[in-house]
Amino acid sequence: MNDTTKLLVVIIILGFQHFFSTRNNKYFGAILPLGYTLVMTWLFINNQFDKPLAFILYLLLGLAFLLSGWKAGRNKYQKDRKNELNKMKTKDI
Numbered sequence: 001m002n003d004t005t006k007l008l009v010v011i012i013i014l015g016f017q018h019f020f021s022t023r024n025n026k027y028f029g030a031i032l033p034l035g036y037t038l039v040m041t042w043l044f045i046n047n048q049f050d051k052p053l054a055f056i057l058y059l060l061l062g063l064a065f066l067l068s069g070w071k072a073g074r075n076k077y078q079k080d081r082k083n084e085l086n087k088m089k090t091k092d093i
Contacts, residue, residue, distance in 0.1 A: 014065065014066075014069055016032065017066055017073070018069055018072070018073050020073070021070045021077070022074075023077075029069075029070040029073055033067055036062050040059045040062065
């Protein structure tokens with residue numbers, strides 16, 4: 001894979017993470033971080049990483065991006081929900 005393809009894959013994955021994180025069920029946002037952890041652990045067990053430090057850094061960096069996306073998505077969902085409730089309250093008055 002060339003660099004452009006890798007970047008496109010990362011952008012698509014982060015887009016899916018944002019989509020899953022903004023759903024009503026908060027656990028949908030856990031799908032990709034859990035999957036990423038499982039795949040990275042499987043790669044480490046099958047000796048795809050030369051050094052354990054590389055595995056740890058890739059794992060932590062990827063999880064940092066996915067979990068921050070999950071948090072941002074949940075915050076956006078809560079904000080949108082609160083705005084919708086405020087609109088409903090103002091129409092009732």
